[in-house]
Amino acid sequence: MSSQIPYAHPAPALSGPVRVIADDAQALETARALARDFAGDASLRDRDRRLPWDELDRYSRSGLWGITVPKEHGGAGVSSVTLAEVIAIVSAADGALGQIPQNHYYALEALRVGGSPSQHRAFYQLALAGQRFGNALAEIGHKDFKRRTRLTPCAGQSYRLDGRKFYCTGALYAHWIPTLATTADGTSYLVFVPRTASGVAVIDDWDGFGQRITGSGTVTFDNVHVDAEWVVPFQASFDRPTTIGPFAQIMHAAIDHGIAEGAYAATLPFIRDHARAWIDAGVDRASDDPLTLERVGDLHVRLRASHALLRRAGRLVDAAQRSPDAQSVAAASIAVAEARVLSTEISLKAGSRLFELAGTASTLDGHNLDRYWRNARTHTLHDPVRWKFHAIGNYYLNNKLPPRHGAL
Known part of the structure; x- marks a missing residue:
């Protein structure tokens, strides 16, 4: 790999146990406590573009990343009112830290709507265990909104994923990267891809003048193996x-x-x-x-x-x-x-x-x-x-x- 390209290392393992939040009130209380903590160095993180690994470790272990997991799967199943409040509270302290989990919650909602019972069980448990889902949704370089990242069926219950994405907020810090891809017939799917899968490259090339530490740069997929259980119908959820x-x-x-x-x-x-x-x-x-x-x-x-x-x-x-x-x-x-x-x-x-x-x-x-x-x-x-x-x-x-x- 060229030293000129800022390839990112995978997220480290969490440093301790992950709390499971019980209800909306506990989610709000936790968000307020974290926000007070995050506010202190928010200016320094932004000014020096200090990637917030320690903050995200505390954020993940707080249990807030699992609050939208439905109650029947062991989560708090908080209301959308509460989720919006939690995001606003954290964003007031640090707008970038408030944005990083946005696509994590989005992926969990897409999973809730379009996923199978076995997918629900698997990915909800990962979220409750503190695993972070990033995103690789958008593509640039074209005037249309067609997605060119391709999902190709292979022998057996598997696929191959190839493509290039940008504005991948959260992918830099993610354990899994939910990715929008299309099959040859144009059908769209949300593909949950392990960050450490062979052929996945996360490039730390986000240089926007704002939201500097969101890591909203490039993700590439080169002949990445995908299990069928990682593929969630997406287009059907808008039909x-x-x-x-x-x-x-x-x-x-x-x-x-x-x-x-x-x-x-x-x-x-x-x-x-x-x-x-x-x-x-x-x-x-x-x-x-x-x-x-x-x-x-x-x-x-x-x-x-x-x-x-x-x-x-x-x-x-x-x-x-x-x-x-x-x-x-x-x-x-x-x-x-x-x-x-x-x-x-x-x-x-x-x-x-x-x-x-x-x-x-x-x-x-x-x-x-x-x-x-x-x-x-x-x-x-x-x-x-x-x-x-x-x-x-x-x-x-x-x-x-x-x-x-x-x-x-």
Whole structure:
């Protein structure tokens, strides 16, 4: 292998036992405790691009990566409301750490919807044991959305996997890499691939200016052997109403909302302790400046509105999971789209307004406060919010149900 290519080593074994979280309350309590721990070095990890191996070890052993495993399989089976809260709490402390498990939960939802009972048993137990699932879903270099990673049947109950993926958030740290691939007839599958399988290469080449430690780079597959039990139907899950799409999207909304919460939390003490009031305000403290107060109040209201829409969307995703049909899934998708509109806007606004209100001193490199805006701007490009407005308008004006796919 060329020394010029940053091939990544497999994730090390966990350093200790893995907790199994019992319920929603315990999941939230655990998330808050971890977030307090993660917040301390978040700026240093971002500034120096310190890969968070120790943090992910604690994160995995906390049990949070297993909270969506259904109760009948030994997990907490937390609600979508709780999952969104957990992701937002961690993202407020460190937006990158909040995003890394997103595709892990996505893979578990795709497994829940499309997997067989034996696949449920196998992969749910791996998740409860602390195994991390990454992703190799997207492909770049083409203007269409066709997937060119190929799954080819072989003799016996096995397949061969070949292809190249990018934006593989979490794969750098994963034990398994769920991968979207198509057979010769164009049918899509989600293939759970062991990180250590022969022919798998994870390349640490993510250099985006935000979400720097998500490891969202390249994964390649060269004649990788795949057992039939690792192959989960995927396309079929969108031929009928399922919650895979809105479930995926509510997690993106939670990441953005959490980043906004983090930026807002950083703004207030900087105004109190460092910012100066404008000369025309006639006050001594920036925290008494009437126009600063108006801007902070506006930000607070928008943040609370984003949180309210996020929780409402979670309730509708939960309802659709219980009784999935065209109407319930559409209602969940639109509610999540509404949450994504506000979470996108508030994450960018909070990151920008931090500097507007805190003043020039807040731009000094040592504070690294630009990480909030950089993380928000990078993550909110995942899919265009302008299409959320379109789907919402079409739903309410023309009674058109939104399309069923993972990008809404």
